[in-house]
Amino acid sequence: MPQPLPKICLIEDDEIMGESLADRLNLEGFSFDWHRNGSTARAALRSQSFALVISDIRLPDITGDALYEQLRGEHLSLPPFIFITGHGDIDTAVRLLKAGAHDYITKPFDLDALIDKINGVVAQGNRLGPAALGQSAAMRQIEAMLHRLAASEASVLITGESGVGKERVAQALHQLTGEDKPFIAVNCGALTESLLEAELFGYEKGAFTGAIRTKKGVFEQASGGTLFLDEVGDMPLGMQIRLLRALQERCIVRVGGETPIPVDIRLMCATHQVLQERVQSGDFREDLYYRINVMELRIPPLRERPEDVLPLARQFLTAIAATNKKPPLSLTPAAEHALKNYRWPGNIRELKNALERASLMSDGRSISHDKLFDRPAPQLTEQQVEAGSLRDYLSECERDFILHALDNCQWQIACCADNLGISRKNLWEKMRKLGIDKDADGSKPVP
Numbered sequence: 001m002p003q004p005l006p007k008i009c010l011i012e013d014d015e016i017m018g019e020s021l022a023d024r025l026n027l028e029g030f031s032f033d034w035h036r037n038g039s040t041a042r043a044a045l046r047s048q049s050f051a052l053v054i055s056d057i058r059l060p061d062i063t064g065d066a067l068y069e070q071l072r073g074e075h076l077s078l079p080p081f082i083f084i085t086g087h088g089d090i091d092t093a094v095r096l097l098k099a100g101a102h103d104y105i106t107k108p109f110d111l112d113a114l115i116d117k118i119n120g121v122v123a124q125g126n127r128l129g130p131a132a133l134g135q136s137a138a139m140r141q142i143e144a145m146l147h148r149l150a151a152s153e154a155s156v157l158i159t160g161e162s163g164v165g166k167e168r169v170a171q172a173l174h175q176l177t178g179e180d181k182p183f184i185a186v187n188c189g190a191l192t193e194s195l196l197e198a199e200l201f202g203y204e205k206g207a208f209t210g211a212i213r214t215k216k217g218v219f220e221q222a223s224g225g226t227l228f229l230d231e232v233g234d235m236p237l238g239m240q241i242r243l244l245r246a247l248q249e250r251c252i253v254r255v256g257g258e259t260p261i262p263v264d265i266r267l268m269c270a271t272h273q274v275l276q277e278r279v280q281s282g283d284f285r286e287d288l289y290y291r292i293n294v295m296e297l298r299i300p301p302l303r304e305r306p307e308d309v310l311p312l313a314r315q316f317l318t319a320i321a322a323t324n325k326k327p328p329l330s331l332t333p334a335a336e337h338a339l340k341n342y343r344w345p346g347n348i349r350e351l352k353n354a355l356e357r358a359s360l361m362s363d364g365r366s367i368s369h370d371k372l373f374d375r376p377a378p379q380l381t382e383q384q385v386e387a388g389s390l391r392d393y394l395s396e397c398e399r400d401f402i403l404h405a406l407d408n409c410q411w412q413i414a415c416c417a418d419n420l421g422i423s424r425k426n427l428w429e430k431m432r433k434l435g436i437d438k439d440a441d442g443s444k445p446v447p
Contacts, residue, residue, distance in 0.1 A: 011055035029135025038062035134308035150176035160299035163349030163421035181225035189234035207256025233271035346421035
């Protein structure tokens with residue numbers, strides 16, 4: 001049976017305040033139940049599973065602190081509580097924090113500040129299930145599918161452009177299956193065949209020069225949990241055969257060893273490539289393709305779901321602030337406009353990098369639009385509107401962006417591809433398609 005989507009329990013008797021909170025929670029893509037008094041909320045918390053509770057301290061039938069203490073006295077496994085308090089109740093709120101409540105917010109408060117606290121619970125992994133993947137219809141469908149997949153052992157193939165958040169989706173699914181189990185990730189495209197073999201299957205002491213001790217591979221490390229193979233489409237054919245054998249037999253043999261070692265893993269794979277084309281070209285084994293692709297999840301690029309940009313940006317800013325032990329920075333209206341209207345060719349990875357850079361460059365409590373990008377965004381001129389199609393304009397923007405990235409890397413292809421969050425092959429293809437070459441644009445590209 002599919003597991004229910006995580007929900008927030010909202011406890012607020014003031015209709016105006018409650019409606020404002022409900023509207024904003026809906027806008028942010030959260031699922032929630034709204035209770036107007038402590039009695040119905042207590043019954044719901046006893047019988048249902050909630051990811052987070054947002055409660056006013058002053059309720060018509062019971063105080064929020066009394067409700068919290070009652071529930072704690074029943075030895076219930078409570079979700080994190082965020083209390084809404086007036087200035088006269090701050091001492092009570094502080095006492096609740098000492099008793100185990102997660103946080104409080106003081107009236108009058110900015111709704112953005114409350115959303116930042118909610119996202120902070122998400123970033124810290126406090127029982128909110130998978131980190132909010134996005135509020136777009138496409139990502140909500142994927143999130144719902146994850147709850148179905150969590151009840152099965154089916155292998156999952158996650159596809160999409162580089163930087164779209166494939167590992168985030170894999171981690172979200174893993175959290176639904178049990179956060180206490182191991183989650184081990186390996187980038188198959190970043191290792192040579194011999195290193196990948198040792199990484200996957202481990203090796204015995206003396207198996208090769210430098211093997212001074214026996215080492216478990218990720219198959220053994222992930223046993224009982226999830227093994228995530230990123231960029232599986234880049235795996236050499238020889239390793240594909242060994243991987244297929246391990247999946248079929250559910251056991252591995254370490255490099256230099258002879259003893260089969262049983263393993264029990266949930267396999268998730270990801271790739272930015274079209275594996276059907278790799279199968280047709282003979283670069284990927286058809287039998288392995290069907291073994292790892294029991295269920296495929298395609299993650300759309302960020303430019304196809306602009307409604308996800310700001311929620312993701314707030315998540316990242318909250319996480320960045322927690323890492324730096326500082327209050328989260330907000331975004332100015334101009335910065336929000338710039339984020340929503342940028343194409344994000346590097347997808348979520350580029351968004352996160354831009355926010356990390358902007359957080360370092362900003363001195364105040366907010367991030368202005370000029371701190372988000374290291375150069376002005378291209379402006380659409382009247383001549384371009386009149387002379388070209390949307391496709392032509394977007395191609396010019398992409399060409400300009402790649403040229404700028406190449407200049408920053410002195411035309412080093414590996415450096416440029418890494419900064420853009422795409423493969424070298426993908427970069428070469430884009431350069432050829434957009435007519436970027438040494439004669440027209442400067443120095444000769446260096447592989």
